Amino acid sequence: MLPGVSRPVRQRILITGASSGLGRGMAHRFAARGRDLALVARRGPLLDELRRELLAASPGIRVATAAIDVDDAGAVAAGVPALAAELGGIDRFVANAGIGNGAPVGSGRPAVNRAVLVTNVLGTHAQCEAAVELFRAQGSGHLVVVSSVASVRGMRRATAYGASKAALNALAEGIRADLLGAGIRVTTVLPGYIATELNAGRRGPFTVDLDTGxxxxxxxxxxxxxxxxxxxxxxxxxSALLRVLPLPVVRRLT
Structure with missing residues (x-):
């Protein structure tokens, strides 16, 4: 973007993982700014409750919802265009849905780690496929991939989670490379410790409250x-420090 040139207003925003935590918080903030929203999560009743809250606080906006499990790539592929049709297009897609459970590798709980990898990597891949296909057809859009500071280095206990988020960094960068010059922006965001349900087991000394985050x-x-x-x-x-610290020090910090 050239200096002095304002960015377009992304009026129609799709947020996945919208029923709680960061997703729910983002929905409230964007609604307060007058944006139209498409909200996706597994838990339909929570989405319905959120929709009522948003419309009560900001009656001039439009809110579409869909109960979709991002592990179901077919449901994502069908649901995203349906939501876009309801709003007349999507200007920004926030791929936020994910899970944060995990166990030390080799501790007898491989299914927990596999679920983290499936949802966070393959689920986000499904979201990106649907979003970018839509943006290519439109010739514009803003894809936001929610990663984590945990992606910077391999971390004990949260090994599968960190690995899944590191994969998202590469996924987002590859998409960004593909789309250079296409009028479609790609942003990777790396939250640190924010007090949400998802990272309840990984809160550190720099944890901020949900509103601040x-x-x-x-x-x-x-x-x-x-x-x-x-x-x-x-x-x-x-994050810069984590990249250069010796692994024994990183182990103590995480």
Whole structure:
């Protein structure tokens, strides 16, 4: 984007994993800004409740919902175009749905780790396929892939989770390379410790409350950078430090 040139307003925003945590928080923030929303999550009743809340607070917006499990690639492929048709298109797609459980590798709980990898990697891949196909047809759009600071280094206990988010960094970068010059922006956001249900077992000394984390996340998404750490302080310098620290030190920190 050239200096002095304003970014387009992304009026129609699709958010996955919208029924709780960061997704629910983003829905409230974007609704307050007058954006139309397409909300996706597995838990339909929670989506219905959220829709009522949003319309009560911001009656001038449109809110479409769909109960979709992102593990079901076929449901994602069918559901995203249906939501886009309901709103007349999608300007921004926030691939936020994911899970954060996990166990040390080799500790006898492989199914838990496999579920993390399937949902976070293959589920996000399905979302990106649907979003980018839609954006290619439109000739514009903004794809946001929600990764994690846990993707920066291999971390004990959260090994499968960190690996899944590292895969998303590469997925987003590959999509960005494919789309250079196509009028479609791709942003990777890496949240640190934010007090949500998803990371209840991985909260560290720099944990921020949900409202603070959501505010920082929405502000970063609106800037549309290539990559953003959320909140920027302290996670940008912490991430840089994590990349060079010896593994025994990283082990103690995580």
């Amino acid at each position: 959501v505010d920082a996340l929405v502000a970063a998404i609106e800037r549309e950078p290539v990559r953003a750490y959320v909140p920027e302080w302290p996670w940008r310098p912490v």
